[in-house]
Amino acid sequence: MKYSNVTDGIYRLSAHIHDLLFEGMWPLPHGMSMNSYIVQGKEIAIIDGVCGWDGVPETLFRQFEERGLSVQDIRYVVLNHMEPDHTGWLVPLKQITRGFELVATPKALRLAKSFFGLDESFCTLHPVKSGDRIDLGKGKVLRFEEIPNVHWPETMATYEESSRTLFPCDAFGSFGAIREEAPFDDQLSESELAFFEEEAVRYFANIVAAFSGPVKKALEKIDSLDIRVLAPGHGIVWRKNPGRIVELYRRLAEWSTDPTEPEITLLWAGTEPSMGPLVKAAVDGAHGEGVQIHVHKVPETHISYILSSVLRSSGVIMGIPYSSDPLPSPLAHALDDLGRKRMTGRKFFWFLQAKGLEPEGEQRSEALVEEIDRILEKYQMRWEALESAHIPRHTEEIVYQQTRALAMELLAGGAIKGHVQELVGAP
Ligand code: FEO
Numbered sequence: 001m002k003y004s005n006v007t008d009g010i011y012r013l014s015a016h017i018h019d020l021l022f023e024g025m026w027p028l029p030h031g032m033s034m035n036s037y038i039v040q041g042k043e044i045a046i047i048d049g050v051c052g053w054d055g056v057p058e059t060l061f062r063q064f065e066e067r068g069l070s071v072q073d074i075r076y077v078v079l080n081h082m083e084p085d086h087t088g089w090l091v092p093l094k095q096i097t098r099g100f101e102l103v104a105t106p107k108a109l110r111l112a113k114s115f116f117g118l119d120e121s122f123c124t125l126h127p128v129k130s131g132d133r134i135d136l137g138k139g140k141v142l143r144f145e146e147i148p149n150v151h152w153p154e155t156m157a158t159y160e161e162s163s164r165t166l167f168p169c170d171a172f173g174s175f176g177a178i179r180e181e182a183p184f185d186d187q188l189s190e191s192e193l194a195f196f197e198e199e200a201v202r203y204f205a206n207i208v209a210a211f212s213g214p215v216k217k218a219l220e221k222i223d224s225l226d227i228r229v230l231a232p233g234h235g236i237v238w239r240k241n242p243g244r245i246v247e248l249y250r251r252l253a254e255w256s257t258d259p260t261e262p263e264i265t266l267l268w269a270g271t272e273p274s275m276g277p278l279v280k281a282a283v284d285g286a287h288g289e290g291v292q293i294h295v296h297k298v299p300e301t302h303i304s305y306i307l308s309s310v311l312r313s314s315g316v317i318m319g320i321p322y323s324s325d326p327l328p329s330p331l332a333h334a335l336d337d338l339g340r341k342r343m344t345g346r347k348f349f350w351f352l353q354a355k356g357l358e359p360e361g362e363q364r365s366e367a368l369v370e371e372i373d374r375i376l377e378k379y380q381m382r383w384e385a386l387e388s389a390h391i392p393r394h395t396e397e398i399v400y401q402q403t404r405a406l407a408m409e410l411l412a413g414g415a416i417k418g419h420v421q422e423l424v425g426a427p
Contacts, residue, residue: 103134
């Protein structure tokens with residue numbers, strides 16, 4: 001990796017990771033970048049960092065040297081966020097230099113001591129709060145803004161006043177490794193930008209969605225800043241159109257609890273011969289109304305992608321096979337995870353494949369309603385079931401019509417509820 005010039009006196013260092021699960025949970029088929037930034041005035045500050053895995057901090061130190069700087073030149077180490085993907089490098093750092101000032105919120109400084117033993121014996125602890133500034137000389141001034149719980153409690157953003165560059169760490173980040181020669185939005189094609197936006201949706205759904213309330217508060221603070229360059233801890237640097245990723249994050253924070261997109265996610269379990277015709281009927285029903293439907297079979301599909309789909313969907317369908325559990329565990333786990341991530345305010349229905357088992361299917365429907373309601377209430381998910389959801393026998397025709405009804409409700413913003421019964425017939 002090579003360092004790159006972001007703007008006058010600001011440089012981006014970066015390391016990439018591939019072939020692992022981020023946080024031990026989230027797939028990275030396209031890798032991921034961890035960005036760190038040097039702000040060079042008379043004094044040198046480094047903002048955020050990289051993980052501490054083998055060879056990664058050394059990559060950062062090498063880029064420092066390529067820039068003609070020495071790690072010993074660092075006066076300020078600014079920690080916007082303490083999660084180890086941005087701070088693991090502090091362990092090797094403290095083995096080669098000391099005496100720098102560690103700049104962070106008081107909570108973050110406590111974590112730095114606890115995680116890495118960084119205390120007054122190694123560095124000067126420099127607590128900051130919203131509005132505090134550090135003048136680096138030569139016109140470079142850092143200002144700090146606390147943005148707690150995006151997605152850890154100690155989080156802040158740093159703003160460089162002369163270049164109007166915001167360093168928000170995880171906020172506005174994405175999965176996906178940057179091409180070394182093209183880390184900026186002004187170097188990317190529309191399809192490449194769309195790729196990073198899609199990976200930002202998945203990143204938000206996986207990492208940040210449960211904190212959409214604090215994200216909205218952070219956006220209010222950030223709205224007061226004149227941002228010319230947005231330099232996040234993950235993903236590309238936005239210097240042509242930073243408003244594009246800010247607006248995407250604004251929509252994602254909204255969709256988390258109050259989705260507006262007329263899209264449907266269908267989760268189904270079971271076997272293809274048994275469930276396939278019903279799944280196809282649902283797909284045909286959505287397409288018949290011109291509504292996009294994302295189909296995921298569980299447990300084969302990783303929850304990372306299910307969260308991403310449901311984040312952008314205001315409708316959800318569950319396709320349930322008749323089995324020993326009323327709600328088979330892969331579907332129960334998926335619904336539970338959606339609750340944990342606070343994906344609230346969806347419209348939904350489920351269909352049960354119980355062909356030839358009609359009396360048992362009717363009893364099973366009652367048990368299903370209980371089980372689904374239990375999970376929805378546990379997380380106060382505010383999911384609204386279509387009135388037609390409790391019918392005892394789900395034929396292909398009924399699933400097709402139910403999906404059409406759901407699609408029409410989503411297109412109409414939920415205003416045509418009565419039409420559902422009209423389409424599928426009262427049970
Ligand atoms: Fe990129 Fe929350 O760490």
